[in-house]
Structure formats: structure tokens, C-alpha cells
Amino acid sequence: MVSKEEIIAKFDPNGPSVPGSLYGLPFGMEHSELIIIPAPWEVTVSYKAGTADAPKAILEASTQVDLFLRDIPDAWKMGMHLLPVAEGFEEENRKYRDLAMKYIQWLESNEEEWITDNLKIIPNAINEICEKVNIFIKSQATAYLNAGKMVALLGGDHSTPLGYINALTEKFGSFAVLQFDAHADLRASYEDFNYSHASIMYNVLKNPNITRLVQVGVRDLCEEEAAFINNSNGRVLTYYDEDIKRALFEGVAWHTICKEIINQLPELVYISFDIDGLDPKLCPNTGTPVPGGLEYNEVIHLIKEIVRSGRAIIGFDLNEVSPGEDEWDANVGARLLYQLGSLMGASMGRLHLID
Template identity: 70%
Template sequence: MSKKEDIIASFDPNGPGVSGQLFGLPFDYESADLIIIPVPWEVTVSYTAGTADGPQAILDASTQVDLFLKDVPDAWKMGIHMLPIDKELIKENKKYRDLAYKYISWLENNEEEWITDELKIIPNAVNEMAEKLNIYVRSQASKIHNQGKMVALLGGDHSTPLGIINAMADEYPDMGILQIDAHADLREAYENFTYSHASIMFNALKNKKISKLVQVGIRDYCDEEMQYITNSKGRVKTFFDSDIKAQQFEGTPWAKICDLIINELPKHVYISFDIDGLDPKLCPNTGTPVPGGFEFNEVVYLVKKVVESGRTIVSFDLNEVAPGETEWDANVGARLLYHLSTLMGVSQGKLTFKP
């Protein structure tokens, strides 16, 4: 038997699992089909901090996730492994977060008539470090993908996946993005930070290989972003939360709305999942919670329908999970991560739905 077959044969999925491993699974880098890149980064958060603690919190909470899924009973056998959380990156995040916080505080205090030399250099310093992070993530994602493995990213704030998005666009030039989010994230250099969490989709769409951005659940956005959507000539299709809810109130089933969403997607789909796309009761400690949003099973159903349509999920990210004082947010995030991982595996032929 192969190493992976030996691991599967000797592991009891009904037991307590392997301590310190994502979902308690026994797989290492070599034996796993899916590798998760953790990115504990939240330098440009503009409201509430805490998302840099998301990867560790989800790792800790994941051991409580039961591995059996009714539709994909062998889900755990695919093998999921998360890379070690980079302690040096945690230090860099704190250093540059402190700098960015000083600059954001200055902006919010409406004191633009004066600025110190120290404040002047902060945006460039933060932008340069964020660029290095993007290059690192892109390199890691490309390396993992080129080794024949699936790859995904766990943030951190929503600025973190730019590198992996660009890496996947290199491999799938017709790729589209399915963004589940409360925010449009189409601001240009929000608060003078090029790689702001509020600018991730603006930055992603600079890559001409990305054919389409389909946004779902958007309910907090500015005039600049609305103009971007309007002027995109169809490259950005936004399903606003208020419109979705109105359709549901008037009797349109969620299944029909999902069909409309999926019809806008190309063959190859990258999923960018900001947890604030959910109802905030499911993620109360996320950086910028907004009333409205989806129930957990609604978004799982949507992603499953994407897979059933014959489209391929080429990669995904899950971000903006902030643990707060309890494990609730991380608990929800861990279960989302397991479903996203499994459904990507089904779409790539690593797993199959039970008839």
C-alpha cells in the first residue's frame, strides 16, 4: 500500500483525531491532496482587529468538527493539511499593523492640516511589505499547484488572497471569481493603502486573465464601488443582498436564485469567502459585521450547486474570521473550511457525491 493508503487504513475517523492537526486529520504535506496556506495578516483593517488570529483559532476549533458528511461520506480520505503558521509573519503583522493604526487614526481624526514625517512614510512602508506578502503567497500557491496538489488560503483579513488569486489566474486564464461578502471591496487604495482589505477585488481585477467577478450578498458599499460595477461592462455582476431578500420575500426559491448566480460564472471558479457574508450572528467578531447576510446552509447549498453544475472550483480562500472571546466564530469558520475543501475536492474529481 502507498503511504496515504496506510494512513487511511490506520486512522479512526470516529476517534478524537490527531492533536495539533487541522480537523484532527493524520495527513502531512506529502499525503494530503489539499494544502491550506495560513496567512495571519490584518495590517490594514479599518474597524475591528482580530482576523490575524483567525488561522490559529480555526485550527484549534477544527478538532471539534465531525468528519462525516452525508453527501460525501469519504470526505476526510481526500487528505487536508495546513502549513505551519509563520511566527515571523505574526511579528511582521504586529509591527506594520501598529504603523497603519497610527496613520488610520490620523485620517479619522480629521487632522489633515498637519502631518509628521513619520506619518508620511507609513503608506509606502505598508504597501511595500504587503507587496512582499503577495509575492510570497503567489509563489507558495504556484509551487503547491505545480506539485499536483490543490491549494487554498486561510486568512487573515481579505487583503491576503491576492497572491493566490493571481497564481490561479496564471493556470486558468478564463477563471472567474465567486465572491461571498457583505462588502464590494472595489475601493482603490482605501485609506492610501494599495493592498487594503477593502481593495482586494479592485486589485484582483487588474489581472486581465480574470474573466468575471460575481459578487453575492453585498450590502455595504460606496458610490465609487457602485460606479465601478456599473462601468464594468458586465465583467462585474453583483447580486445585492437586498435584491436577493426581496426575491425571497416575493416567493422566489433560493434554488432559483442560485441558478441565476451560477449562470454568470465561467467553467473555472475561484471562491473568495469573506465570513461577513454570513448573518453576523454567525460571525459576531468579524472585522466589519453588517446586518443581513446568509445562513450557513444557504452558502453551502450555493457552493454545492456550483459543483453540480459541472464547474470546477480551482481554489478558494476563507478570511475575516476573528475569534473574539469565545470559539464561536472559529467554530463556524472551521466548518465552512471543511465544506469548501470537500466541495472543491468533488469538483476536481478527488471525491464523489453519494448517489
């Protein structure tokens, strides 16, 4: 069997990337330290669809990403491997997405005085299939975690990482979630779907091992979510985009804001990244874009400072990337994924981040 060292010696990281593997890397699953689970699932998307196309689009766009990072020069040697999509996963997504749309269209028609028997059963059917997806993803994540791999998840909509996060609590115990997002995602349910993308953090917080949720960039939420945050006794700490911008306008350095955010995090951190947390110019095709948001380099700086603080990033997800026709969103998503994976590796001692 060819060793990883032999593969590295034969690979030219400066050459043109060959399509077929993530970033054109020469490693399969065995020699990759980071395993990325694709979850092309968007059954409960409530506005614009397209996030189910993200894993494939990001895989294709990844060949345009140069492997050299100035402060993690050997990042590519760690190995990142995107698993193939499970058989039947995409077909089930299409089937249940069509079903959910029938119910959403009925809700939006404002004709709630009538409902057919076929419509009545849709929410339960969607909730049941989403629960099965959570169980499946949890089993996938558990298997690779038990094999000593680092694991990440690539959605899909933002409902997808629930099972994976629950798997991480069984591996690591308690930790905090750092959420980059335009939305709070704290609704008990949305459009009668318990596992909606708008409910992911509400569902995550059902797990008592999630000690704190720190949200960054939120700028669109409902009254119910604001009350949830205010009544959480500090378990949910939200850095609203409006407040961040005001501090910046008044002369507070972004680095200072980052230090304040990091001080709210324990030693173990999970990053949940909804790409709509970024300024919409970086993700114009995402399902629910909102004006405002973070710049790409602001995000990378914050995550690097987390690593430099000595905290461990034990996992992450990247969601809500909808490629669009020009694949700009996939380009940004591919670069963000590479940074997230490399910085996770550095925080876990698999790579070294240069100060």
C-alpha cells in the first residue's frame, strides 16, 4: 500500500488542479485527516431553493482554489476528503421538497379555512423524514469520529448539521456553538416543520451538552426569537450585526470585538456557518439574503484568533450555499471551506498556524 508520505512526495501543489477530488488533492478517505459529509438536503427551505446543489458545485469550484496559505503553508498535506453523496439521498430530497412545497404554497395562499386530508399529513411526513436524515448523518459522523478522523458537514440548508452536532457531544462532551448567520434560527418550528432550517439552533439547544450559543452577524429575527435570547440566562449570546457595525463606526477595532467574542467561548468550540452571515455580495444566490453582514476577511480573522487563543475547533458545518448560474457563491464557499478545514486542523494540532 502506498503511504501518505509517498503520495505527498509525488504531488505538485503548484500545478493545475485536476477535477475529481476536493481541491484536486491526491488523498482518498484513508489518507485524509478531515472527512467532509455532504448533505444535499433542502426540504424545508422557505424562500429560494438551490442549496442542495452546493456540495457538487463546491467540489467543482474547489479546483480553482490555490492550496498555499501563507500562515498555514502545509495545509494541503493534512488531506480533506468529501464523501460521495449517499445513494438515494438526492432523490429523497427532491421527493420531500416537492411535498413540502405543496404545504408551503397552501399556507401562503391564506386559505387556511380549508385543508385536504393529503395536506394534513404533510408536516408529520416531513418531520419524520428529517428525523431519519438526522439519525443517518449522526451515524456517519460517529463512525468517522470513532476512526480518529476530524469531521465536518457541507449542506444543504441549515437544518442539516443537527445529527452531526449530537454525535460530537457523544465524542467530546460539552462545548459551545459559534454561529455565523443573518438569522437567529431559534423558532420552535417554522411552517409546521419541526426540523426547519429556521429552527436549527432551537433544536441544537435541546442538547444539554451545548453550554452556550454565540451568534455573530444576526440581523433578521422574529419577536419569538428575541424573547428566547433574552430569556436564555446568558446561554445564548447574540452579537447583532447592527451593534457590530455601530461599534465599528464609533472607532472600535474589529480585533477588539473579536477578542470580546472569543472571551465568551469555552475551550471546545463548534462553528456553524450559514453563508448568509456574510455580506450578500459574497453570496447573492443564498436562499434568504439580508443586507449587511460580515466581510470574508473579518470572518477569517475571528476564526484565526480563536485558534491562536488555544481553543479547539472540534467541528464545523457550512450551509446555505446556493451556486446560482455564475457559481460565484460556490467559489466563495469553496474558499471558506478550505479555510475552515485548515484552521480546524491547526486548532486540533494537525497543522501549525504561524503567528
